[in-house]
Amino acid sequence: MQYAITGGLGTILLCVLAGCASPELKQAHRLAEQGQWDQAVAAYQDAQKRAPFDDKIRQQLDQAKRAAAAGHYALGKQAYEEHRLADALHEFKQALGLDPSKAEYQAMIADALRMKQSHDQLQAATKLQNLGRVEEALSAYERAVELDPTQTGALARITELTKEQRATKRIGGSEEPLTLRFQNAKLKEV
Known part of the structure; x- marks a missing residue:
């Protein structure tokens, strides 16, 4: 009799606990x-x-x-x-x-970071070019292309800057002002 009560009570308790999530x-x-x-x-x-x-x-x-x-x-x-x-x-x-x-989640983080760095390099290169710092701009454009080879804007700028540099060198060399120094010469002689 005691088993019946205990067993029945245990079953009820189990049902209540299972039903009462x-x-x-x-x-x-x-x-x-x-x-x-x-x-x-x-x-x-x-x-x-x-x-x-x-x-x-x-x-x-x-x-x-x-x-x-x-x-x-x-x-x-x-x-x-x-x-x-x-x-x-x-x-x-x-x-x-x-x-x-998931390795694919890690890979996409790496890809997105690389693309973001490429975009940042492109913006920095444009600013450097606008400031007239052509060599630094060219390097930044090249880094942008290294990070993302599909950066057509950076590729176009590299081509443009390279053509400008070659034209400048063909014409006379440098964009720097020319300074002549005459040693042992008097002002009237120069």
């Missing part, structure tokens, strides 16, 4: 069903704090993290293709933070 877990499931993965990750993390040894919650959290990472990666790819490099970097970093096992 925490509010955080219920919210996490709802958010995951709606495809709101970032919020689902946060809710699963809250649920995991209440039950840190629950493998099912951990698995659901991992699944939500992978789905959220894939969403951020897709947004990053779109921003990258639209040349919004700061946004792309942000999204790729979010994706990598959620799922560090």
